[in-house]
Amino acid sequence: MILDLVDHKEPINRLLARYGVKFGIYKNQQFHEQLFPFDPIPRIISKEEYEYLDKGLSQRVRALNAFLKDVYSDKKIVKDKVIPADFIFSSKGYLPQCEGICPPKGIYSHISGIDLVQGKDGCWYILEDNLRIPSGASYPMIARELTRRAAPEAFVRNHVVDNRNYASMLLETMNHVNTGGINVVLTPGRYNAAFFEHSYLAERSGAILCMPQDLFVEDNKLFYRRYEGRKQQVGAVYRRLSDEYLDPLCFLPESLIGVPGIMDVYASGNVAIVNAPGNGVADDKGIYYFVPHMIRYYLGEEPILHNAPTYLAFYEKDRKFILEHLARLVVKDVSEAGGYGVVFGSNLTREELDNLAGLIEREPRRFIAQEVIDFIDLDIVEGDGHVPRKADLRAFVLAGETTRVWPSGLTRFSRNPDSFVVNSSQGGGFKDTWVLSR
Numbered sequence: 001m002i003l004d005l006v007d008h009k010e011p012i013n014r015l016l017a018r019y020g021v022k023f024g025i026y027k028n029q030q031f032h033e034q035l036f037p038f039d040p041i042p043r044i045i046s047k048e049e050y051e052y053l054d055k056g057l058s059q060r061v062r063a064l065n066a067f068l069k070d071v072y073s074d075k076k077i078v079k080d081k082v083i084p085a086d087f088i089f090s091s092k093g094y095l096p097q098c099e100g101i102c103p104p105k106g107i108y109s110h111i112s113g114i115d116l117v118q119g120k121d122g123c124w125y126i127l128e129d130n131l132r133i134p135s136g137a138s139y140p141m142i143a144r145e146l147t148r149r150a151a152p153e154a155f156v157r158n159h160v161v162d163n164r165n166y167a168s169m170l171l172e173t174m175n176h177v178n179t180g181g182i183n184v185v186l187t188p189g190r191y192n193a194a195f196f197e198h199s200y201l202a203e204r205s206g207a208i209l210c211m212p213q214d215l216f217v218e219d220n221k222l223f224y225r226r227y228e229g230r231k232q233q234v235g236a237v238y239r240r241l242s243d244e245y246l247d248p249l250c251f252l253p254e255s256l257i258g259v260p261g262i263m264d265v266y267a268s269g270n271v272a273i274v275n276a277p278g279n280g281v282a283d284d285k286g287i288y289y290f291v292p293h294m295i296r297y298y299l300g301e302e303p304i305l306h307n308a309p310t311y312l313a314f315y316e317k318d319r320k321f322i323l324e325h326l327a328r329l330v331v332k333d334v335s336e337a338g339g340y341g342v343v344f345g346s347n348l349t350r351e352e353l354d355n356l357a358g359l360i361e362r363e364p365r366r367f368i369a370q371e372v373i374d375f376i377d378l379d380i381v382e383g384d385g386h387v388p389r390k391a392d393l394r395a396f397v398l399a400g401e402t403t404r405v406w407p408s409g410l411t412r413f414s415r416n417p418d419s420f421v422v423n424s425s426q427g428g429g430f431k432d433t434w435v436l437s438r
Helices: 004-007 007-017 046-070 083-090 138-150 152-157 167-178 195-205 263-265 287-299 314-323 349-362
Strands: 024-027 030-035 038-045 112-117 124-130 182-188 209-212 216-219 221-225 229-239 272-275 310-312 327-334 342-344 367-373 379-383 385-398 403-405 410-413 429-435
Touching: 004 007, 004 038, 007 038, 007 138, 030 167, 038 046, 038 138, 038 379, 038 385, 038 410, 046 112, 046 124, 046 287, 046 385, 046 403, 124 287, 138 152, 138 410, 138 429, 152 310, 167 182, 167 195, 167 229, 167 272, 182 195, 195 209, 216 229, 216 263, 221 263, 263 272, 287 310, 310 314, 314 349, 314 367, 349 410, 379 410, 379 429
Parallel strands: 038 429, 182 209, 182 229, 229 272
Antiparallel strands: 024 030, 112 124, 112 385, 216 221, 221 229, 310 367, 327 342, 327 367, 379 385, 385 403, 385 410, 410 429
16 A cells, blocks of 8 residues: 555655745755655554653653753752753853743743654664754645545555644644634744745644734734734744744844744733743753753653763763764764754764864863764665665654644655765655554
């Protein structure tokens, strides 16, 4: 039955192009838009394996939410010396403007995108936590819609869990924290890299897609300006723009895509912002090192899912190990995203290794290093045959009344046979992710 999907690869990709399923890249001060290539061979996750991932991902996001609540209030984890204070407060993601603000229902990361890979040893490893504006759920949503049309029997006969509930999960999450009013998806505009997703999720969840100029603050409340002149109060904003551009009165005064005064409304508890401003301190690649400690500290549990073996250049002992073994490690710049700033020591010349070592010694807070996880390859269609390519999984965890893992996810793969980097911005493609019900 999967062969039926393979036969429909080209028609499905043509439909994805027709529907505008694209992503944008800014390069050399120019905006380029390109298709996100879809491969019809799905990643298949067994029922038992999904139940294991579900428990581990829910646990991780609950701990990260507890950390965010703590770090912007009591800072117990700092006082108890679990994480060094200067390491937290030197993070670019830490926003002092968010100090003392508790979002509605105490939830900070409503939508978490957790990136993980399955090693050839069979174990799953967390690579990154994305708690600011993780993107990608719309791609498997629309791919599933099209593939179900092309080969509906494949899903029935293989007992695939229906993943068409993401929009309802998103709506329930927004409704749970809504302070009274409508739900909106705030997009910076047509030239944002993920504009397709903004519009698609707004349509599917029943929220209103709006631009910054559609929103305004009045009497310490947020309103949506309708075209006919009426206004409606906004209770929840699923914002799809970065913290620094969100409110020119609070962050960057030169921002033209923010909503002046929205942070005051948020601080007063009169609107929910999904995800909360300031979350970047928890998905800092350096803070990632401490998530297992957070799970033990806040939940009193042992981590179910494990980090990739990671070394923190901030610590002298780890820094010495990194410098001695640089040629075999992968080094990540904590300030970069989208697959940028990732360097495999094995690909560097002696001179390049020496230059990187010098940079790490000068700016140790800026880097982490990890053992290279030899994660599994998944088959993709190429020409008339199949070839193996590295693939990861972005799982989506939604926190509302409960913390729930979407029974699907974005499987990304590298189209380069020699690359471990799967990001769309680096030329990768995507697959549907099948979770089996039996």
